[in-house]
Amino acid sequence: MNVQDTQEFAREMRRIVLTRMPILSARIHRALDNGDGDDGPEDPTNWNWEDAEKRLKDAFEKDGLMAWAEVALKEIQAEERLERSKRNGLDDAH
Incomplete structure (x- = not known):
């Protein structure tokens, strides 16, 4: 390369x-769509897969597959915010 x-x-x-x-x-x-009423953490640095897995499990056990899918989408969006904040932090450092 x-x-x-x-x-x-x-x-x-x-x-x-x-x-x-x-x-x-x-x-x-x-650009992130901020108008979806996302319930994810305000501070993207608080998000992690261990907590996300627990939220996914709880949603499935409580309300089934559709609830799990809704939580999964929110977790993906939260992870995306975390990765974007990391990338923006790296870009700002240069």
Whole structure:
């Protein structure tokens, strides 16, 4: 790939995703929809898979598959906020 360090690798991977995978790139960089009444944690750094698994299990045991699916969507969105905040933090550091 002709890169010397992790920063060059990251830039090259971003370029590849942008140019060769436009659908994935659009998904990664799309704006978050804040109007859905999401019940996820206010601070995305509080989210983790261990707690998410418990919420998923509780939803399934209490209300079944449809409740599990609704919670799963919220967990995916919460994880996405966490990853986006990490990425934004890295971008701000440079």
